[in-house]
Amino acid sequence: MDKDSQGLLDSSLMASGTASRSEDEESLAGQKRASSQALGTIPKRRSSSRFIKRKKFDDELVESSLAKSSTRVKGTSGVEPGRCSGSEPSSSEKKKVSKVPSTPIPPSPAPVPGLTKRVKKSKQPLQVTKDLGRWKPADDLLLINAVLQTNDLTSVHLGVKFSCRFTLREVQERWYALLYDPVISKLACQAMRQLHPEAIAAIQSKALFSKAEEQLLSKVGSTSQPTLETFQDLLHRHPDAFYLARTAKALQAHWQLMKQYYLLEDQTVQPLPKGDQVLNFSDAEDLIDDSKLKDMRDEVLEHELTVADRHQKREIRQLEQELHKWQVLVDSITGMSSPDFDNQTLAVLRGRMVRYLMRSREITLGRATKDNQIDVDLSLEGPAWKISRKQGVIKLKNNGDFFIANEGRRPIYIDGRPVLCGSKWRLSNNSVVEIASLRFVFLINQDLIALIRAEAAKITPQ
Numbered sequence: 001m002d003k004d005s006q007g008l009l010d011s012s013l014m015a016s017g018t019a020s021r022s023e024d025e026e027s028l029a030g031q032k033r034a035s036s037q038a039l040g041t042i043p044k045r046r047s048s049s050r051f052i053k054r055k056k057f058d059d060e061l062v063e064s065s066l067a068k069s070s071t072r073v074k075g076t077s078g079v080e081p082g083r084c085s086g087s088e089p090s091s092s093e094k095k096k097v098s099k100v101p102s103t104p105i106p107p108s109p110a111p112v113p114g115l116t117k118r119v120k121k122s123k124q125p126l127q128v129t130k131d132l133g134r135w136k137p138a139d140d141l142l143l144i145n146a147v148l149q150t151n152d153l154t155s156v157h158l159g160v161k162f163s164c165r166f167t168l169r170e171v172q173e174r175w176y177a178l179l180y181d182p183v184i185s186k187l188a189c190q191a192m193r194q195l196h197p198e199a200i201a202a203i204q205s206k207a208l209f210s211k212a213e214e215q216l217l218s219k220v221g222s223t224s225q226p227t228l229e230t231f232q233d234l235l236h237r238h239p240d241a242f243y244l245a246r247t248a249k250a251l252q253a254h255w256q257l258m259k260q261y262y263l264l265e266d267q268t269v270q271p272l273p274k275g276d277q278v279l280n281f282s283d284a285e286d287l288i289d290d291s292k293l294k295d296m297r298d299e300v301l302e303h304e305l306t307v308a309d310r311h312q313k314r315e316i317r318q319l320e321q322e323l324h325k326w327q328v329l330v331d332s333i334t335g336m337s338s339p340d341f342d343n344q345t346l347a348v349l350r351g352r353m354v355r356y357l358m359r360s361r362e363i364t365l366g367r368a369t370k371d372n373q374i375d376v377d378l379s380l381e382g383p384a385w386k387i388s389r390k391q392g393v394i395k396l397k398n399n400g401d402f403f404i405a406n407e408g409r410r411p412i413y414i415d416g417r418p419v420l421c422g423s424k425w426r427l428s429n430n431s432v433v434e435i436a437s438l439r440f441v442f443l444i445n446q447d448l449i450a451l452i453r454a455e456a457a458k459i460t461p462q
Contacts, residue, residue, distance in 0.1 A: 135174055136163050137191035138203055143175060145207040149243065159208050204245035209254055212241045214263070217255045222264045228252060341445040346396060348443045349433065351381040356440075361396040365435070366408070378438060386410060386436040394427070400453040402427040402444065410436055 139162045146156040153175060157168045166174075177184045195203075209217075216238055220226055231251040235242055242251075262269045341348065349356040356363075356376045368377035372389045379387075388408030395403050403424050404412065411418040412425075413434040419425045427433070429444040 134164055134166075135188075137188065137195055138199065139163055140174075140178065140188045141192050141195070141200065141203045142206065143171065144178070145204060147175060149208045149210045155208065160206075201245065204243075205247075205250065207243050207245060210243070213243070213246075214254075214258065216241055217251060217258060218263060218265045220255055220264070222259050222267050226252065226255065231255070341443075341448070343448070345445055346448060347394075347402060347445060349376065349394075350441045350443060351438065353382065354380050358394065358396075363394050364390060364392070365394065366391040378435060381438050381440075384436070384438070387438075391435060396452075398452075398456045400449045400456070402442070404433070 142160055142162060143156065146160045147153065150156060150159075153172050154168065157166070157171045178188055179185070216234065220230070220234075228248045231248040234251065235246060235248060258264055259267070344359050345357045346361070347358040349358065360375075363375040365376045365378060366372070366374045366389050367379050367384045367387045368374055369389055374390060378384045378391070388410070391406070391408035391410075392412055393405045393407060395405070397403065403426055404414065404419065405424040406412045406419045406421050409421060411420050413419070413432075414425045414427065415432050417425070427442050427444075429442070429446065431442040433440045433442055
């Protein structure tokens with residue numbers, strides 16, 4: 001019986017413990033509901049923690065960004081991040097809460113309506129800095145570095161190469177705006193902070209040299225031959241005088257430039273002549289006596305000039321001797337070509353590319369070479385490697401008839417009829433002459449031929 005009574009006592013104690021625990025949990029839940037109702041928040045319904053990925057529309061993206069910013073603001077006000085106000089605590093949290101004495105929870109301060117707007121405005125400078133006018137962030141950084149180095153806006157205007165050409169007044173106005181205009185100064189600072197470190201290093205390497213720097217460089221002798229180690233030692237000995245972006249190579253280049261313009265300490269510039277001395281180049285040129293100038297003769301050049309002159313005269317003489325042979329004019333055929341006949345043209349041999357004007361009673365056809373000159377060079381019309389150097393002769397008889405004689409190896413076709421070597425054939429108006437796949441149309445100047453026939457008829461009776 002003792003054992004049974006002991007078991008009943010233990011079970012009753014456990015039941016009373018569970019009952020008291022459940023009562024504590026119910027009282028805690030009631031306090032939370034009361035606090036949520038006092039704050040005006042409605043507890044959220046429990047949902048699954050699984051996240052289903054779905055593409056968001058534009059309006060959803062904006063709402064989600066606003067929701068994230070508001071949750072961040074609430075997290076900073078005292079609520080634990082990651083826990084929603086309406087979500088129920090877990091069992092372990094319930095146990096922890098049951099041990100803590102129940103105290104009234106003070107209401108959290110309501111979110112300030114202007115705070116979300118401030119968070120939203122914090123991203124605006126990225127868009128505002130896109131349009132700063134003609135002055136780029138690199139120009140502003142160049143201007144600031146140059147003014148800090150020289151303290152002279154005129155030197156900055158003359159020595160600094162900006163992204164575009166600015167006048168001295170524009171440089172002054174920009175510098176005063178950076179100093180005294182808070183809006184422009186703030187925007188410029190934000191834009192300069194967004195520059196890439198490499199761009200900043202490149203801008204700093206272009207900074208003008210100050211007077212202190214040039215004074216230290218001028219002490220290096222012009223007759224000496226300084227190396228990069230010399231200028232590196234100069235940088236180590238005077239770290240405060242030189243700009244932070246200076247390198248030994250940059251110092252050497254500027255020292256060479258100063259040496260070129262006689263700006264070193266051991267160099268002197270000769271003063272300009274005064275009085276009647278010559279001050280410009282034109283006056284000195286007028287005083288030069290041309291008769292006293294010695295002309296150096298080059299015998300080799302003179303010999304080459306005489307030889308070239310001799311060759312040119314020989315070619316001119318040869319052309320003059322061949323003038324009487326140029327009895328056929330060749331000109332290209334175009335869509336707006338001139339008429340085929342004039343007062344001196346007896347007939348025309350018209351091809352696809354060129355036309356040959358016959359202005360004498362006898363002309364030769366063939367392929368022109370260096371040693372063989374003919375009247376009608378058929379190679380101007382097309383491939384003429386199958387044509388003989390002297391393929392044929394076209395003659396005009398006294399009665400006004402044209403005949404073609406074949407003197408080449410291959411036959412000449414007149415209106416489809418072959419004319420073999422040693423044969424001749426009468427040409428009429430619009431006859432088709434085919435020589436080694438080159439086709440021509442033979443056109444006769446009927447008016448001129450009629451005059452020739454009339455004169456021949458007058459002469460024959462006598």
